Amino acid sequence: MKLNRRERIAVDMDNVIADLDLHCINWYFQKYKKYVKKSDLYIRSELKKEVLDFLFTPGFFLDIPVMPGAHKALVELSQRYDIFIVSAAMEFPQSLSEKYAWMMKNFSFISWKNLVFCGNKSIIEADYIIDDYPKNLDSFNGKGILFSAAHNLTLYTYLRVNNWNDVITLFNKEKWT
Amino acid sequence: MKLNRRERIAVDMDNVIADLDLHCINWYFQKYKKYVKKSDLYIRSELKKEVLDFLFTPGFFLDIPVMPGAHKALVELSQRYDIFIVSAAMEFPQSLSEKYAWMMKNFSFISWKNLVFCGNKSIIEADYIIDDYPKNLDSFNGKGILFSAAHNLTLYTYLRVNNWNDVITLFNKEKWT
Numbered sequence: 001m002k003l004n005r006r007e008r009i010a011v012d013m014d015n016v017i018a019d020l021d022l023h024c025i026n027w028y029f030q031k032y033k034k035y036v037k038k039s040d041l042y043i044r045s046e047l048k049k050e051v052l053d054f055l056f057t058p059g060f061f062l063d064i065p066v067m068p069g070a071h072k073a074l075v076e077l078s079q080r081y082d083i084f085i086v087s088a089a090m091e092f093p094q095s096l097s098e099k100y101a102w103m104m105k106n107f108s109f110i111s112w113k114n115l116v117f118c119g120n121k122s123i124i125e126a127d128y129i130i131d132d133y134p135k136n137l138d139s140f141n142g143k144g145i146l147f148s149a150a151h152n153l154t155l156y157t158y159l160r161v162n163n164w165n166d167v168i169t170l171f172n173k174e175k176w177t
Numbered sequence: 178m179k180l181n182r183r184e185r186i187a188v189d190m191d192n193v194i195a196d197l198d199l200h201c202i203n204w205y206f207q208k209y210k211k212y213v214k215k216s217d218l219y220i221r222s223e224l225k226k227e228v229l230d231f232l233f234t235p236g237f238f239l240d241i242p243v244m245p246g247a248h249k250a251l252v253e254l255s256q257r258y259d260i261f262i263v264s265a266a267m268e269f270p271q272s273l274s275e276k277y278a279w280m281m282k283n284f285s286f287i288s289w290k291n292l293v294f295c296g297n298k299s300i301i302e303a304d305y306i307i308d309d310y311p312k313n314l315d316s317f318n319g320k321g322i323l324f325s326a327a328h329n330l331t332l333y334t335y336l337r338v339n340n341w342n343d344v345i346t347l348f349n350k351e352k353w354t
Binding site (some may be wrong): 005008010084086090091093094096097100101111112113114115116117118119120122123124125126141 | 182185187261263267268270271273274277278288289290291292293294295296297299300301302303318
């Protein structure tokens with residue numbers, strides 16, 4: 001089967017097509033009237049706890065902003081590749097139906113058949129993965145692409161993209177490894 | 178990574194570890210005071226529609242009976258294999274949180290990290306799959322095992338198990354293909 005199919009890209013949700021960090025910053029500003037930088041979300045432990053509480057709040061995932069450029073890029077890539085959206089959603093079980101609804105609202109051109117909610121992405125069979133967590137690239141059998149996020153900026157051993165324009169440029173190259 | 182890991186079995190939920198058909202029969206009996214055979218669930222189209230309506234009812238997935246022998250067999254197999262529960266849950270989005278809760282209640286020894294809800298099982302990277310739908314075996318790169326269900330009894334080209342005792346017998350054989 002594998003040989004007869006189009007190449008597949010597994011695409012993460014949080015901080016890749018959904019701007020989770022911006023959503024947290026907006027929420028923090030509304031709650032505490034204080035602006036927090038993306039990098040501070042992952043450094044100041046007291047804030048991390050607050051952010052985690054926010055992640056478990058019902059409704060949290062419903063209105064995360066779409067990552068700039070993600071929609072246009074996935075429309076373009078879906079002409080040549082099978083796109084699967086793969087989210088480690090099991091850690092936040094209340095998020096399952098919200099993430100499904102978010103996808104239907106913001107990426108309705110991607111079928112529910114191409115959605116995967118899992119606890120561990122090593123179970124994914126695809127050719128490429130675009131993800132902000134190195135562990136998901138490390139356990140992947142295909143080509144891993146690290147999507148820049150505040151928490152991964154000091155890692156230098158991965159093929160990195162900073163935004164969705166970079167992703168399109170990468171997939172438009174004739175050869176890349 | 179693949180070479181360093183234990184072998185993996187992807188196990189379907191509905192009609193494999195969860196006795197979906199029995200649940201539908203019990204519901205039909207309660208509603209219409211009439212007993213329906215498992216085979217009739219898939220033949221009489223008017224019943225199929227009713228069953229489908231039932232599948233979309235909130236709460237439906239919460240109290241499906243566990244398939245006889247499934248719990249004991251998975252405890253045993255999990256000593257030697259990594260068990261992933263893989264359900265095509267996206268077809269029934271309201272089922273996502275219910276299926277998660279059902280797993281935590283009935284198979285709490287299986288971590289949420291080993292749960293996968295997807296729309297299309299061809300995305301699964303594992304060594305074995307136990308499933309009642311031939312399409313999920315056809316698109317799988319590893320060894321497929323057809324778990325007998327009323328709707329698949331006339332298919333003869335698959336490696337078949339009739340129950341969880343058969344699964345244990347199969348995995349205890351030294352060699353099988």
